[in-house]
Amino acid sequence: MTAVTTAKTLSELHVKLDPEGFLVDPNEWTPEVAQLIAQEEGIELTDRHWEVINFVRAYYEEHGEPPTLRAITKRGGVPTKELYQLFPKGPAKKVARIAGLGKPRGCI
Amino acid sequence: MTEERKLAIIVSKGTLDMAYPGLVLANAARMLGIEVKLFFTFWGLDVINEKTVDHLKVAPVGNPAMHMPQLAGVLPGATDLATAMMKKQMEKLDLPPVREFLEMIHDAGAEIYACRMAADMMGLTKEDLVPQVDEIVGALEFLEMAEGAQIIFI
The missing domain is CATH 3.40.1260.10 (DsrEFH-like)
Structure with a gap:
C-alpha cells in the first residue's frame, strides 16, 4: 500500500447504509460507490455489469422504483443466464445493492 | 447467509392458478441464490407438457376464491373468462x-x-x-x- 492509495473505503465516502448494506438514499449513489459495494460482494465490474447497473439506474430515475429482473433481461438486453453469471448467488439483492437501490420487495 | x-x-x-405459485417461489428463491428443484407430478405435468403448457386454465367451479356463485362457473365460457382475466392481471404484474x-x-x-x-x-x-x-x-x-x-x- 505505497503508491496507489487512492481507493477509498465505503465508510470514507460517508454513504449511509441500512443494516443489510443497501443504500439508504439512492441519490447518494455514485459509480465509485458501486465499485466499492461490488468489491465487497466479490464482483469485479465489467462493461456488461455496467450495462445492467446503468439500465437499473435509468429505470429507477424514470419509474421511481427498481426494475424487476425480468425487465432487466427483457428491456435491458442481458439474458437471464448471463445475469446470473454476472451477479452470482442471488442477482436480485446484488444488483440492487450495487446500483444503490433499496432491498428488492417485488416477487419477480 | x-x-x-x-x-x-x-x-x-395443472391449473393456471396453481402453476404460478410454484414458479414464482422458484424464481424468487433463485433471485436470492437459493438452490431450487421443482418436481412436477400428477396434474402438475400439464404445466410442463408441450401440448398443454400454453393452454392452462383457471377453473371457476370448485374454486371458492373466485367469489362468484358456483352455478355461474358452469356457464359456457366461464372458464375462458376467468382464464383471460387472470392472464391480463399477470401481464400487468410483469409475470x-x-x-x-x-x-x-x-x-x-x-x-x-x-x-x-x-x-x-x-x-x-x-x-x-x-x-x-x-x-x-x-x-x-x-x-x-x-x-x-x-x-x-x-
Missing part, C-alpha cells in the same frame, strides 16, 4: 406466461423434474415435455436429491 438454503417445490396441480416462466427459472439455475409414475400413467416421455425438463425421475430419486431442502407442496 442464504448460501446453504435449498428448496424443493412439488407441483401437483411471464408459463412457458417463458419455465425458461426463465431454468436459465436462472432451477432444476426441473417430472414424476416418473405420473408420466407413465399419462403415457408421456421426455419428448412430450418442454425442453427445460432436466429428467424424469421417481419419487425416491427426487427425495434423495432434495435431501436437506425445505419442501413445498402445491
Whole structure:
C-alpha cells in the first residue's frame, strides 16, 4: 500500500447504509460507490455489469422504483443466464445493492 | 447467509392458478441464490407438457376464491373468462406466461423434474415435455436429491 492509495473505503465516502448494506438514499449513489459495494460482494465490474447497473439506474430515475429482473433481461438486453453469471448467488439483492437501490420487495 | 438454503417445490396441480405459485417461489428463491428443484407430478405435468403448457386454465367451479356463485362457473365460457382475466392481471404484474416462466427459472439455475409414475400413467416421455425438463425421475430419486431442502407442496 505505497503508491496507489487512492481507493477509498465505503465508510470514507460517508454513504449511509441500512443494516443489510443497501443504500439508504439512492441519490447518494455514485459509480465509485458501486465499485466499492461490488468489491465487497466479490464482483469485479465489467462493461456488461455496467450495462445492467446503468439500465437499473435509468429505470429507477424514470419509474421511481427498481426494475424487476425480468425487465432487466427483457428491456435491458442481458439474458437471464448471463445475469446470473454476472451477479452470482442471488442477482436480485446484488444488483440492487450495487446500483444503490433499496432491498428488492417485488416477487419477480 | 442464504448460501446453504435449498428448496424443493412439488407441483401437483395443472391449473393456471396453481402453476404460478410454484414458479414464482422458484424464481424468487433463485433471485436470492437459493438452490431450487421443482418436481412436477400428477396434474402438475400439464404445466410442463408441450401440448398443454400454453393452454392452462383457471377453473371457476370448485374454486371458492373466485367469489362468484358456483352455478355461474358452469356457464359456457366461464372458464375462458376467468382464464383471460387472470392472464391480463399477470401481464400487468410483469409475470411471464408459463412457458417463458419455465425458461426463465431454468436459465436462472432451477432444476426441473417430472414424476416418473405420473408420466407413465399419462403415457408421456421426455419428448412430450418442454425442453427445460432436466429428467424424469421417481419419487425416491427426487427425495434423495432434495435431501436437506425445505419442501413445498402445491
